[in-house]
Amino acid sequence: AQSVAQPEDQVNVAEGNPLTVKCTYSVSGNPYLFWYVQYPNRGLQFLLKYITGDNLVKGSYGFEAEFNKSQTSFHLKKPSALVSDSALYFCAVRDPLTGANNLFFGTGTRLTVIP
Amino acid sequence: DGGITQSPKYLFRKEGQNVTLSCEQNLNHDAMYWYRQDPGQGLRLIYYSQIVNDFQKGDIAEGYSVSREKKESFPLTVTSAQKNPTAFYLCASTLSDRGYRDEQFFGPGTRLTVL
Numbered sequence: 426a427q428s429v430a431q432p433e434d435q436v437n438v439a440e441g442n443p444l445t446v447k448c449t450y451s452v453s454g455n456p457y458l459f460w461y462v463q464y465p466n467r468g469l470q471f472l473l474k475y476i477t478g479d480n481l482v483k484g485s486y487g488f489e490a491e492f493n494k495s496q497t498s499f500h501l502k503k504p505s506a507l508v509s510d511s512a513l514y515f516c517a518v519r520d521p522l523t524g525a526n527n528l529f530f531g532t533g534t535r536l537t538v539i540p
Numbered sequence: 541d542g543g544i545t546q547s548p549k550y551l552f553r554k555e556g557q558n559v560t561l562s563c564e565q566n567l568n569h570d571a572m573y574w575y576r577q578d579p580g581q582g583l584r585l586i587y588y589s590q591i592v593n594d595f596q597k598g599d600i601a602e603g604y605s606v607s608r609e610k611k612e613s614f615p616l617t618v619t620s621a622q623k624n625p626t627a628f629y630l631c632a633s634t635l636s637d638r639g640y641r642d643e644q645f646f647g648p649g650t651r652l653t654v655l
Contacts, residue, residue, distance in 0.1 A: 434580070457640055468544075468630055468646035469583075476641045515582060521640040527573070527598070528644060532582040 427452045427520045431531035438506045439539050446501040446534045448516030457519040458499040459528065460490055462512045469515060475499060486510070506538045543567065544647035546631050551652045553618070553625070561616045561650045563631035570636050572614040573644065576600060577628040586629075589614055618652060626654045 428451045438444045450456055457476055461469040473484025480492045490501045499516060513535050517528040544565045553559045565572065571590050575583040585598030589608040603622025608614050614633075618625045628651050632644040 459643055461646075466628075466649070466651065468546075468648045469632075469644075471643040471645070474641075474643055519640055527585055527588060528583075530575075530582040530584075532580060 427456075427518055427529050429516050429518050429529055429531040431514075431516055431534045433534050434532075435535050435537070437537045437539060440508055441505050444503050444506040444510070444536065444538070446514050446516075446536060448499045448501065448531060449497050450499060450516070450518045451497065452518055452520040452522075454520050454522035456499075457521065458490075458492065459517040459519070460484065460488070460499075460501050461515045461517065463515065463533075464512050472501070472514075506536075508538045508540050511536055511538045544631055544633060544645055546629075546647035546650050548650060549648065551650055553652060553654050555654055556620045558617055558619050559652065561618065561629055561631075561652070563614045563616065563647060564612055565614075565631075565633045565645075565647075566612060567633060567635075567645060568611070569633035569645070570611070571634045572608070573632040573634075574598075574604075574606065574614070574616045575630045575632065577630060577649075583630065586616065625652055627652060 430449045459474045460472040463469050473482050475482045475492045483489045488503050513533050515533050516531040547562045573588040574586040584600050587606040589595040605617045630649045631647040634642045
């Protein structure tokens with residue numbers, strides 16, 4: 426069975442400081458991993474994905490994520506946080522071995538960037 | 541502009557009524573999905589459709605129904621059998637049902653409230 430865990434419901438960071446939003450996963454095969462962001466009362470926006478290759482993935486709005494197979498993690502990072510980064514962030518995983526194209530989502534982490 | 545539209549943005553329903561949420565996409569995507577979002581629970585899959593005239597139940601299909609008569613449209617009906625329908629509903633699509641590397645594109649969502 427596939428699953429995703431986002432251990433922190435809330436992350437607070439000062440503007441200009443680096444931010445990290447944590448994600449760990451469990452799949453039976455090689456994972457395809459995704460990060461999405463959601464602003465209030467809006468749909469999800471795609472940030473980045475890991476499929477294969479370089480473990481460090483760069484995405485939209487200056488975000489990046491590092492795939493760590495041994496720790497089964499895919500943490501989202503940004504070197505310098507902006508107040509506008511405040512939003513709800515979701516990690517998601519897809520296991521192609523299941524034969525399905527469905528995404529399994531974590532419960533989300535609310536990021537607040539303090540001015 | 542290509543994208544996914546959902547209507548209405550807000551919907552109020554009396555107990556015992558069926559309501560239908562609209563989802564339309566002009567991305568020429570084959571696969572479409574319906575998710576339900578509740579606070580602290582992330583997104584849960586209700587139904588998905590890989591191709592016209594075909595759809596499968598997701599994790600929480602009870603009390604919901606769908607149709608896929610056209611490639612562009614994937615309406616969701618919330619029936620009176622759904623015990624707790626108040627939630628934020630998100631529609632998504634991907635280019636192909638076998639596009640495991642592809643991210644899902646999301647609509648802006650419909651917030652359903654049962655009075």
